Amino acid sequence: MDTTNILNSIKNISEVINIKENKDEVIKHSRDWRGRINNNALCVVFPKSNNDVSKLLKFANSNNLKVIPQGGNTSLVAGSSPTENEKEILINLKKMDKIIEIDNFNKCAVVEAGVIVDNLSDELNKIGKHFPVEMASTGSSQVGGIISTNAGGINVLRYGSVRQNILGLEVVTANGEILNLGSKVVKDNTGYNLKDLFCGSEGTLGIITKAILKIYPKPKDHIHFIMSFNSINNVLKTFEKINNDYSGYIEGFEFIPHLSFELCIKHKLIGRNFFNKNYPYYALVKIAVNEGKDIILENFQNKMMSNDNLFEDLIIAQNIQESNNFWQFREKLTEAQKLDGKLLGFDISIPLDHLDSFFEKSKSLINDIVPGVKFHTFGHLGDSNIHYNLIQPDNFNGNFFDCENDIKKIINPLLKKYHGSISAEHGIGILKKDDFYETKSKEEILIMKKIKSLFDPKNILNNKKIFD
Numbered sequence: 098m099d100t101t102n103i104l105n106s107i108k109n110i111s112e113v114i115n116i117k118e119n120k121d122e123v124i125k126h127s128r129d130w131r132g133r134i135n136n137n138a139l140c141v142v143f144p145k146s147n148n149d150v151s152k153l154l155k156f157a158n159s160n161n162l163k164v165i166p167q168g169g170n171t172s173l174v175a176g177s178s179p180t181e182n183e184k185e186i187l188i189n190l191k192k193m194d195k196i197i198e199i200d201n202f203n204k205c206a207v208v209e210a211g212v213i214v215d216n217l218s219d220e221l222n223k224i225g226k227h228f229p230v231e232m233a234s235t236g237s238s239q240v241g242g243i244i245s246t247n248a249g250g251i252n253v254l255r256y257g258s259v260r261q262n263i264l265g266l267e268v269v270t271a272n273g274e275i276l277n278l279g280s281k282v283v284k285d286n287t288g289y290n291l292k293d294l295f296c297g298s299e300g301t302l303g304i305i306t307k308a309i310l311k312i313y314p315k316p317k318d319h320i321h322f323i324m325s326f327n328s329i330n331n332v333l334k335t336f337e338k339i340n341n342d343y344s345g346y347i348e349g350f351e352f353i354p355h356l357s358f359e360l361c362i363k364h365k366l367i368g369r370n371f372f373n374k375n376y377p378y379y380a381l382v383k384i385a386v387n388e389g390k391d392i393i394l395e396n397f398q399n400k401m402m403s404n405d406n407l408f409e410d411l412i413i414a415q416n417i418q419e420s421n422n423f424w425q426f427r428e429k430l431t432e433a434q435k436l437d438g439k440l441l442g443f444d445i446s447i448p449l450d451h452l453d454s455f456f457e458k459s460k461s462l463i464n465d466i467v468p469g470v471k472f473h474t475f476g477h478l479g480d481s482n483i484h485y486n487l488i489q490p491d492n493f494n495g496n497f498f499d500c501e502n503d504i505k506k507i508i509n510p511l512l513k514k515y516h517g518s519i520s521a522e523h524g525i526g527i528l529k530k531d532d533f534y535e536t537k538s539k540e541e542i543l544i545m546k547k548i549k550s551l552f553d554p555k556n557i558l559n560n561k562k563i564f565d
């Protein structure tokens with residue numbers, strides 16, 4: 098089928114923007130957030146219902162056309178970018194943005210997959226409820242996108258990742274069939290859990306069109322604080338202590354190196370360090386409190402002060418403005434490093450008892466290859482997940498991306514040795530395929546490929562993502 102016929106057929110099903118008529122808009126949807134991929138889609142389609150999605154997939158499947166499901170396009174591994182130029186069809190769910198029902202009794206929200214996560218949070222906030230997935234991209238990320246990547250964020254310690262927060266899914270498979278998986282019930286042990294399989298499948302098995310998500314009462318209050326440290330070992334010991342003492346209430350424990358302050362100040366994202374002195378490491382922590390905040394706060398301060406000098410300094414937010422300042426700073430770290438220069442990002446997780454040795458060994462070996470590289474290693478330490486990001490040195494001659502393979506040769510074997518993961522929360526997409534092949538067993542990959550061909554025998558959905 099030629100391009101004109103393809104576009105005319107799609108026009109009969111859904112609104113569509115094509116590369117010839119509106120190149121800028123197609124380019125906007127095709128570029129990945131990190132700017133690593135330069136292919137353009139043939140067109141971007143905006144279905145308005147599950148039936149539209151079903152018709153689009155039936156059409157694509159019978160004509161062997163490749164499609165890419167897309168949400169907010171905030172993937173950090175180019176998960177919703179084309180792998181070929183002007184051939185693939187992007188299916189963006191943004192027009193399917195209805196919050197269908199907020200069910201207080203069954204503690205869930207039924208939403209279309211194109212709902213932007215922050216819009217759901219705003220609605221829930223009005224009735225004292227919340228959906229716990231919070232991260233810097235939730236102003237753009239859609240529900241279907243965060244489910245397809247099993248996203249994490251800053252509240253995983255208490256609520257788990259997205260997978261722990263979905264009760265049901267509606268999914269359209271490659272041949273256009275609409276599946277309803279799960280329901281409002283929490284317990285359902287009837288055969289294989291297909292809903293969980295779609296979560297984290299990165300658009301390779303089907304298009305998610307609707308979800309039933311768990312919602313929670315908003316905690317009455319929080320204690321937000323930032324601590325400074327002289328060693329990673331002390332950060333880890335402090336995490337262990339706080340995690341034990343406040344188990345079930347600690348929501349996030351974020352690790353931040355001093356470079357984060359330097360970058361945010363340099364790029365005018367914040368005015369100054371919260372502390373009067375610089376320290377090598379910091380931790381930003383959030384603990385939920387339901388009642389008796391004053392007593393809990395006093396106990397907390399006493400406990401922290403008797404902590405054998407594990408930390409150097411502590412600032413507890415005294416009001417909402419101060420806690421917002423802390424977390425806005427945390428949210429700006431991804432943007433700050435993007436502004437600073439070319440970046441190689443490794444979203445790793447590692448058992449925490451090996452974190453210190455991993456940092457020490459990998460940093461020394463990487464420094465030998467790229468002297469002066471900026472290690473912007475921050476993230477969800479409480480979930481054993483660090484965004485191990487390398488920013489090119491100032492005045493670097495050459496293409497920093499050319500160093501990627503040599504750096505991977507250092508990081509991947511160390512992660513394997515310590516039984517960590519090459520992708521804790523961002524998925525595989527295009528950018529992490531090599532690492533996936535290198536670190537997963539052949540047997541596991543073979544089973545995944547068989548599952549893929551069962552749901553999508555003609556391989557039309559997100560071709561060349563996760564694996565080839």
Ligand SMILES: Cc1cc2nc3c(=O)[nH]c(=O)nc-3n(C[C@H](O)[C@H](O)[C@H](O)COP(=O)(O)OP(=O)(O)OC[C@H]3O[C@@H](n4cnc5c(N)ncnc54)[C@H](O)[C@@H]3O)c2cc1C
Binds near residue numbers: 190306
């Ligand atoms: C500043 C910043 C901070 C971030 N912080 C975090 C963080 O803390 N934790 C974290 O986990 N991630 C984080 N991310 C990564 C990113 O936001 C997540 O991967 C997000 O879940 C993707 O949602 P999206 O709607 O933008 O999906 P997209 O980027 O559009 O797509 C992501 C993947 O999902 C697939 N997909 C999208 N919609 C559907 C659908 N309806 N059905 C089937 N497949 C679909 C796509 O094909 C693609 O494979 C961050 C990103 C940025 C830019």
